[in-house]
Amino acid sequence: MFIIRQEQEKDIQTITEVNNAAFEGEGEAKLVEATRASANFVPELSLVAVTDDVIGHILFSKIEIETNKGRVPTLGLAPMAVRPDFQSKGIGSALVREGLRMCRELGYEHVVVLGHPAFYPRFGFEPASKKGIEPPFPVADEAFMVLEIKPGSLNGISGVVKYPPAFDVV
Ligand SMILES: CC(C)(COP(=O)(O)OP(=O)(O)OC[C@H]1O[C@@H](n2cnc3c(N)ncnc32)[C@H](O)[C@@H]1OP(=O)(O)O)[C@@H](O)C(=O)NCCC(=O)NCCS
Numbered sequence: 170m171f172i173i174r175q176e177q178e179k180d181i182q183t184i185t186e187v188n189n190a191a192f193e194g195e196g197e198a199k200l201v202e203a204t205r206a207s208a209n210f211v212p213e214l215s216l217v218a219v220t221d222d223v224i225g226h227i228l229f230s231k232i233e234i235e236t237n238k239g240r241v242p243t244l245g246l247a248p249m250a251v252r253p254d255f256q257s258k259g260i261g262s263a264l265v266r267e268g269l270r271m272c273r274e275l276g277y278e279h280v281v282v283l284g285h286p287a288f289y290p291r292f293g294f295e296p297a298s299k300k301g302i303e304p305p306f307p308v309a310d311e312a313f314m315v316l317e318i319k320p321g322s323l324n325g326i327s328g329v330v331k332y333p334p335a336f337d338v339v
Contacts, residue, residue, distance in 0.1 A: 170220065171218045171219055171220045171224060171225075171260060171263075172218070172219050173216055173217070173218050173219075173263060173264060173267045174216065174217060174219065175212060175213055175215065175216060175217075176212075176215040176216065176217050176226070180217050180219075180223050181205075183222060183223040184198075184201060184215075184217065184223060184226045185198045185201070185202070187223055187224065187225065187226050187250050187251070187252050188201060188226065188248060188250045190250075190252055190253055191250035191251060191252065191253060191256075192248070192250060196338050196339040197247075197248040197250065197339060199338040199339075200228075200247065200248055200335055200336060200338050200339050201215075201226070201228055201248065203334070203335035203338060204228060204230045204333075204335040206335075207230075207333060207334075207335050208231075209230045209231040209232065209333050209335065210230055210231075211229065211230060211231060211244075211275070213271055213275060214228065214229035214230065214244070214268065214271060214272065214275070215227075215228050215229075216228075216264060216267060216268055216271070218251070218255075218260045218263065218264055224251065224252045224255045224260060225249075225250065225251040225252065225255065225260045225261065225264055226248075226249065226250055226264070227246070227249040227261075227264040227265065227268045228246075228247065228248060228249070229244045229245065229246050229268055229272055229277075229280065230244065230245055230247075230333075230335075231243075231244060231245075231333075232244065232245040232281065232330060232331065232332055232333060233330070233331045234281075234302060234326060234328045234329070234330055234331070235328045235329050235330075235331050236326055236327060236328035237328065240331070241326050241328070243277070243278075243279050243280065243281055243330075244272060244277050244279070244280045244281070245280070245281050245282070245330075245332065245336075246265075246268070246280050246281070246282040246284070247282065247283065247284075247336070247339075248339075249261060249264060249265070249284075251264075261288070262291070262292075265289075265292050266292065269292065269316070269318060272318055273318050273319075277318060278317070278318055278319040278322035279315055279316060279317050279318055279319070279322050279323055280294075280315065280316045280318060281297065281302065281313075281314070281315050281330055282294060282313075282314050282315075282316075283304065283308060283312055283313050283314075284312060284314070285312070286309070286311040286312050286314070289314050289316075290314070292316065293316050293317075294314035294315065294316045295314060295315065295316070296310055296311050296313065296314055296315075297313045297314055297315040297330075298310050298313070300315050300317075300323045300326075300327070301323075301326070301327030301328075302315050302323065302326070302327065302328065302329075302330060303328070303329045303330070304329070304330055305329055305330055305331060305332060
C-alpha cells in the first residue's frame with residue numbers, strides 16, 4: 170500500500186535517488202532540483218508516492234506555448250519516476266491520476282508531456298501535433314503529447330512549446 174502526497178523537505182534526497190534509480194543518467198534528478206529552485210515550480214504539483222519511504226515521484230511545472238498571439242501558460246509533466254523494484258504495480262498511474270486531479274483543482278487547463286506513447290494515452294493524452302502544438306526540438310511525433318484538462322481548452326491555441334532553462338540539463 171502507498172499514499173500520494175505533496176513532497177516535503179524531508180523527501181528531497183530520496184526523490185533524487187528515485188530519479189537516479191529509474192533513469193540512466195542524472196539529468197532528470199537535476200531537472201527536478203533546478204525546477205524546484207525556479208519560478209516555474211508549483212509546490213502542490215510535486216507529488217510523491219510513499220510507503221515507508223518515497224518510491225515514486227511526479228512533477229508538473231509551469232511552461233509556455235509560444236503562439237503568434239503571444240505566450241500561453243501551460244504545464245509540463247516532467248519527470249516522473251518509480252523506483253525500479255516498485256514498477257508495474259500501478260504506482261505510476263496513480264501518480265499521474267492524482268497529479269492531473271491536482272492540476273485541475275488548481276485551475277490549469279492543459280498539460281504537455283514528452284514520454285512513452287504506450288503509457289500516457291490511457292490518461293487522455295494525445296499527440297500534440299493533433300492540436301497544432303509543436304515541440305521545440307525534433308522528437309517522435311507520438312511521444313510529444315498534450316492533454317486538455319478542460320475539454321476544448323487548446324482550441325485556437327497553436328504554436329511551439331518553450332521549456333525554461335531548468336530543462337537544459339535533460
Ligand atoms: C514509466 C514509469 C514512471 C511508470 O510507472 P509504473 O509504476 O511502472 O507504472 P504503472 O504500473 O502504473 O503502469 C505500468 C505501465 O507503464 C508502462 N511503461 C513502463 N515503462 C515503460 C517504458 N519504458 N516504455 C513504455 N511503457 C512503459 C508499461 O507499458 C505498463 O503498461 P501496462 O500496464 O500496459 O503493462 C516507470 O516505469 C519508470 O519510472 N520508468 C523509468 C523512468 C521513465 O521512463 N519515466 C517516464 C519518462 S516519460
